[in-house]
Amino acid sequence: MRVLDYGRxxxxxxxxxxxxxxxxxxxxxLQVESTTTLTDTRSxxxxxxxxxxxxxxxxxxxxxxxFYRNNYDxxxxxxxxxxxxxxxxxxxxxxxxxxxxxxxxxxxxxxxLVEVEGHKLGSGEEIVRASMAGKPxxxxxxxxxxxxxxxxxxxxxxxxxxxxxxxxxxxxxxGPIAFPDFSADVDLQVKRLSPAFVAYNAPDxxxxxxxxxxxxxxxxxxxxxYAAPFSLRAKTSVIAVG
Numbered sequence: 464m465r466v467l468d469y470g471r472x473x474x475x476x477x478x479x480x481x482x483x484x485x486x487x488x489x490x491x492x493l494q495v496e497s498t499t500t501l502t503d504t505r506s507x508x509x510x511x512x513x514x515x516x517x518x519x520x521x522x523x524x525x526x527x528x529x530f531y532r533n534n535y536d537x538x539x540x541x542x543x544x545x546x547x548x549x550x551x552x553x554x555x556x557x558x559x560x561x562x563x564x565x566x567x568x569x570x571x572x573x574x575x576l577v578e579v580e581g582h583k584l585g586s587g588e589e590i591v592r593a594s595m596a597g598k599p600x601x602x603x604x605x606x607x608x609x610x611x612x613x614x615x616x617x618x619x620x621x622x623x624x625x626x627x628x629x630x631x632x633x634x635x636x637x638g639p640i641a642f643p644d645f646s647a648d649v650d651l652q653v654k655r656l657s658p659a660f661v662a663y664n665a666p667d668x669x670x671x672x673x674x675x676x677x678x679x680x681x682x683x684x685x686x687x688x689y690a691a692p693f694s695l696r697a698k699t700s701v702i703a704v705g
Contacts, residue, residue, distance in 0.1 A: 608645035
């Protein structure tokens with residue numbers, strides 16, 4: 464089977480700006496962190512969304528003081544037409560989420576994706592052996608909406624793999640991924656997607672924790688954090704590369 468080589472796969476956006484500004488000509492190359500392919504099972508139409516790696520807010524091409532003092536985490540998702548940008552400050556703000564059609568916000572968005580061959584590992588022993596041998600591992604999680612109208616295949620490099628070589632037990636814990644809220648009433652599919660982490664240790668379920676606004680237990684102030692974990696029926700895979 465074919466999977467992305469995440470270390471060599473990128474999405475690049477070209478910023479809008481004043482003609483005299485160097486930012487207009489900035490090609491921001493972002494490493495792909497994970498992919499989520501949403502499929503409308505009624506029409507058969509599938510769209511792949513590329514979640515790109517996080518960076519910190521910066522004054523691009525400035526002479527000094529490159530990081531903004533009121534700094535935030537910057538990451539997001541692109542498809543062929545849609546986008547979402549997440550700006551995560553220490554406190555939750557209205558700027559956390561910005562989404563729409565990228566042609567309205569960016570001059571251009573291009574994808575440079577590299578695929579490699581992988582093979583699905585079957586037994587716990589195979590998975591543990593591959594992990595202990597240091598092989599690159601890719602995970603896939605497939606979920607379906609209630610009623611089956613929508614499905615999602617989430618693929619990602621496995622950054623954290625727990626492996627017990629005595630009892631051949633294993634557990635994936637990885638993110639961020641783009642988790643789809645199948646119940647949301649949206650005009651653009653990208654609006655379903657939020658940053659999340661996934662964990663699984665069996666072929667038939669996965670647990671998720673999604674980034675959201677919530678009240679700090681210490682102060683009651685609104686913060687942005689991963690919270691309220693839940694479990695879903697899912698088809699999961701561990702894929703060895705090379």
